[in-house]
Amino acid sequence: MSAFLVRRLVRLAVVITGVSLVTFAILQASGDPVSLIMPEAPEADRAVLRRTLGLHDPLPVQFARFVGNAVTGNFGKSFFHHGQSASALVLERMPTTLMLTVFSMGVALAIALPVGIYSAVRRGRAVDQLATGTVFLGQSMPVFWTGIMLILLFSVQWRLLPVSGWESWAAVILPTATLSTFTAPLLLRIVRSSMLDVIGLDYVRTARAKGLSEWLVIGRHALKNAALPLVTVTGLQFGLLLGGAVITETVFAVPGVGRLIVGAIRQLDFPVVQAGVFMLAMIVVSVNFLVDVLYLYLNPQIRVR
Amino acid sequence: MRHWSPPLLALALLLAIAPGADAQPKDTLTVALISHAPTLDPHMHFERVGILVNINMFDSLLHKNARLEYEPSLATSWKALNDTTWEFKLRKGVKFHNGDTMTTEDVKFSFERVVEPGKEKKKSPQYGNVRAIKEVRIVDPETIHILTDKPFPLLLERLVFFPIVPKKHIEKVGDDAFGTTAAVGTGPWKFVEWKRDQYIRLEAFDGHWRGKPAFKHLVIRAIPEVATQIAEIKTGGVDLIRNVSADIVPELKTHAQTYVSSAPILRVHYVELDMRSAPFDKKLVRQAANYAIDKQSIIQKLMGGLGTQVATVVQPPAFGFEPEVKPFPYDPKKARELLAQAGYANGVDITLHSAFVEFRPVFEALSQMLTEVGIRVNARMWDPGPAWNKFLQAEGKATHGAYGSWGNYSVFDADAVLHPLFHTEPGGWIGKHYTRVEGLDKLIDEGRSTLNQAARKRTYSQIQKLIREEAPAIYLFTQYDTLAISKRVEYAARGDEWLWLFDAKPKR
Numbered sequence: 001m002s003a004f005l006v007r008r009l010v011r012l013a014v015v016i017t018g019v020s021l022v023t024f025a026i027l028q029a030s031g032d033p034v035s036l037i038m039p040e041a042p043e044a045d046r047a048v049l050r051r052t053l054g055l056h057d058p059l060p061v062q063f064a065r066f067v068g069n070a071v072t073g074n075f076g077k078s079f080f081h082h083g084q085s086a087s088a089l090v091l092e093r094m095p096t097t098l099m100l101t102v103f104s105m106g107v108a109l110a111i112a113l114p115v116g117i118y119s120a121v122r123r124g125r126a127v128d129q130l131a132t133g134t135v136f137l138g139q140s141m142p143v144f145w146t147g148i149m150l151i152l153l154f155s156v157q158w159r160l161l162p163v164s165g166w167e168s169w170a171a172v173i174l175p176t177a178t179l180s181t182f183t184a185p186l187l188l189r190i191v192r193s194s195m196l197d198v199i200g201l202d203y204v205r206t207a208r209a210k211g212l213s214e215w216l217v218i219g220r221h222a223l224k225n226a227a228l229p230l231v232t233v234t235g236l237q238f239g240l241l242l243g244g245a246v247i248t249e250t251v252f253a254v255p256g257v258g259r260l261i262v263g264a265i266r267q268l269d270f271p272v273v274q275a276g277v278f279m280l281a282m283i284v285v286s287v288n289f290l291v292d293v294l295y296l297y298l299n300p301q302i303r304v305r
Numbered sequence: 306m307r308h309w310s311p312p313l314l315a316l317a318l319l320l321a322i323a324p325g326a327d328a329q330p331k332d333t334l335t336v337a338l339i340s341h342a343p344t345l346d347p348h349m350h351f352e353r354v355g356i357l358v359n360i361n362m363f364d365s366l367l368h369k370n371a372r373l374e375y376e377p378s379l380a381t382s383w384k385a386l387n388d389t390t391w392e393f394k395l396r397k398g399v400k401f402h403n404g405d406t407m408t409t410e411d412v413k414f415s416f417e418r419v420v421e422p423g424k425e426k427k428k429s430p431q432y433g434n435v436r437a438i439k440e441v442r443i444v445d446p447e448t449i450h451i452l453t454d455k456p457f458p459l460l461l462e463r464l465v466f467f468p469i470v471p472k473k474h475i476e477k478v479g480d481d482a483f484g485t486t487a488a489v490g491t492g493p494w495k496f497v498e499w500k501r502d503q504y505i506r507l508e509a510f511d512g513h514w515r516g517k518p519a520f521k522h523l524v525i526r527a528i529p530e531v532a533t534q535i536a537e538i539k540t541g542g543v544d545l546i547r548n549v550s551a552d553i554v555p556e557l558k559t560h561a562q563t564y565v566s567s568a569p570i571l572r573v574h575y576v577e578l579d580m581r582s583a584p585f586d587k588k589l590v591r592q593a594a595n596y597a598i599d600k601q602s603i604i605q606k607l608m609g610g611l612g613t614q615v616a617t618v619v620q621p622p623a624f625g626f627e628p629e630v631k632p633f634p635y636d637p638k639k640a641r642e643l644l645a646q647a648g649y650a651n652g653v654d655i656t657l658h659s660a661f662v663e664f665r666p667v668f669e670a671l672s673q674m675l676t677e678v679g680i681r682v683n684a685r686m687w688d689p690g691p692a693w694n695k696f697l698q699a700e701g702k703a704t705h706g707a708y709g710s711w712g713n714y715s716v717f718d719a720d721a722v723l724h725p726l727f728h729t730e731p732g733g734w735i736g737k738h739y740t741r742v743e744g745l746d747k748l749i750d751e752g753r754s755t756l757n758q759a760a761r762k763r764t765y766s767q768i769q770k771l772i773r774e775e776a777p778a779i780y781l782f783t784q785y786d787t788l789a790i791s792k793r794v795e796y797a798a799r800g801d802e803w804l805w806l807f808d809a810k811p812k813r
Contacts, residue, residue, distance in 0.1 A: 255502035
């Protein structure tokens with residue numbers, strides 16, 4: 001069992017290094033931040049700034065320095081936000097993004113679980129058909145479009161909720177709904193299909209034969225086994241949600257990490273992009289690691305192996 | 306009804322808890338910008354969104370009124386003593402937001418923190434604007450002299466946005482705190498709170514020398530998405546949005562809550578042509594390209610009528626504009642003739658580039674018009690960002706031209722467009738690679754090296770005649786800036802794109 005966890009931890013380190021390398025490479029390929037910071041300055045002035053920012057060193061040196069610093073949580077200072085450390089800028093906004101992501105996941109699960117189970121149990125009935133239709137719809141709508149449609153309906157048409165911002169609880173509703181709309185259908189589909197797989201199995205029939213109430217059969221016996229794929233997908237979805245948050249934050253003017261990164265990419269603010277991507281990757285990888293641990297608990301077969 | 310269906314229940318719940326779209330308190334004015342500058346320190350950034358906030362918190366020596374004429378601000382009078390020395394008399398008894406009185410020391414300090422005499426590496430990105438300033442000398446408690454290293458005709462233009470900051474206060478709290486939590490100026494509103502990426506909250510300053518602004522609270526929200534800004538102004542979440550594009554104007558013009566206000570601005574559209582290689586190394590081809598474009602149609606059909614055709618890149622409101630030089634008329638027949646004379650009777654294939662996404666339809670239209678006369682355009686649209694910057698750094702190689710615009714950084718002077726676009730010295734825009742007009746560099750240098758305005762006017766007249774003839778670019782039109790404003794607020798767009806909100810008044 002510990003071997004399993006160690007393997008996973010090693011994989012985690014590999015993934016993080018890979019993400020850092022890819023981010024670093026893409027940023028290097030994307031242009032010269034100095035000419036963006038001082039568009040009208042003579043080359044001599046630019047050279048001075050390039051030296052100050054450490055951009056004149058050979059790429060391997062820059063990457064080694066980046067990795068060395070990243071390990072200690074130091075990503076350097078933002079090129080754009082004068083004198084502020086990149087990690088501080090990211091950390092300052094991280095709670096907002098996490099809150100948005102966790103809320104959306106919560107809402108998505110709160111919808112997917114009961115509806116998924118119900119439509120599996122009542123397979124082919126009206127609710128099931130409706131749910132399957134909604135899954136198609138939800139999955140085919142891009143996040144930015146859903147966001148703007150929700151604004152049009154709930155804010156402009158019906159005047160129920162604020163359009164954007166993050167100042168009140170009411171402002172949290174639409175971005176959360178946008179992200180849940182994106183995630184819930186996938187979770188729902190997983191719940192439904194894994195539930196269907198399980199319901200037909202012998203042990204469920206046995207449970208029924210024992211005269212247990214339908215509620216107990218589904219809730220206690222069937223769900224426990226049906227939950228395994230759901231746990232995996234929830235972990236994976238977490239990463240997708242963080243990605244979706246990037247767009248959602250821009251549409252709803254939410255002061256989160258995603259919006260910071262989008263701005264930083266536009267400004268070629270290397271340290272901020274690197275810090276942001278690194279920390280988001282850390283979160284995704286950690287969540288998946290937790291999922292693995294949870295698996296051990298849920299599925300004894302892995303423990304034995 | 307036996308039971309509520311879940312969606313209905315959710316809706317009812319939502320209705321019960323939702324406070325509804327926020328109606329604004331009467332004495333609050335809320336403005337949306339696409340982002341905030343990284344700092345509130347007016348000297349430590351160079352961004353339009355930052356300047357728009359700063360001008361409402363800080364005063365400069367000079368101000369421009371809505372007709373864009375100079376007005377006294379912290380300086381009550383000014384004059385040039387000789388070619389390199391200017392004298393300014395300061396307004397008496399001006400208070401900073403913290404109660405301190407503004408003095409000549411503050412003025413000297415403000416310039417020196419940007420110019421940083423004797424330092425190799427300058428920390429202010431605005432340094433380039435005032436690099437000509439050699440020294441600021443205190444003559445007496447009400448008089449300062451600004452000395453420049455050579456004649457600097459743009460000085461007054463640069464001083465319209467050069468905020469005066471409190472020396473003692475900054476030395477006490479430090480640059481970082483000044484830019485984030487402790488911004489203090491002499492302007493109409495004082496700093497209250499800044500929630501990053503959310504809002505900046507300002508409050509009317511009782512001791513402001515002009516008197517109190519009409520709105521007690523000024524809130525500047527950062528909303529990156531244009532569609533979201535539009536939804537906000539329709540629902541009263543904000544009172545003013547900028548850069549409303551032509552396709553949205555009709556909708557916001559007729560909306561029950563909003564009106565639009567437009568003003569012609571300095572921003573001029575053009576296609577810079579690569580004179581280093583064929584076919585634009587030939588003057589006749591460059592002229593043909595100018596004749597090929599139906600500017601009026603583009604203005605009417607694609608810009609909602611909001612544009613003014615120009616003869617060169619010098620904008621009519623800028624100092625040095627020569628009205629005698631007339632725009633190229635639309636004459637596709639003449640364009641074809643010139644092209645044939647230049648040896649391209651069968652036409653020629655070129656590639657044009659642009660990252661000017663908002664004006665993609667204009668780029669497509671002008672590419673089509675060029676193609677119709679035989680200059681067959683492969684139009685390449687770029688995402689403005691890293692790749693485009695890379696392209697610019699490659700000196701625009703393997704290209705024939707680039708469609709873009711220039712806004713002079715709101716400096717109303719011919720130099721502010723001619724130098725960056727056509728001067729070949731390093732530091733300019735793509736023009737430094739493209740432009741090869743004999744004698745143009747020298748004329749541009751001449752225009753910026755004297756304070757004699759009559760002589761400068763003559764030089765710029767000469768330049769405009771020269772570049773009209775040589776046509777290093779396809780000249781198009783100047784643009785308008787359009788604001789959408791809530792009907793409860795009275796305000797008008799300005800030609801310098803400033804949001805000078807002291808002029809904003811509640812309606813009725």
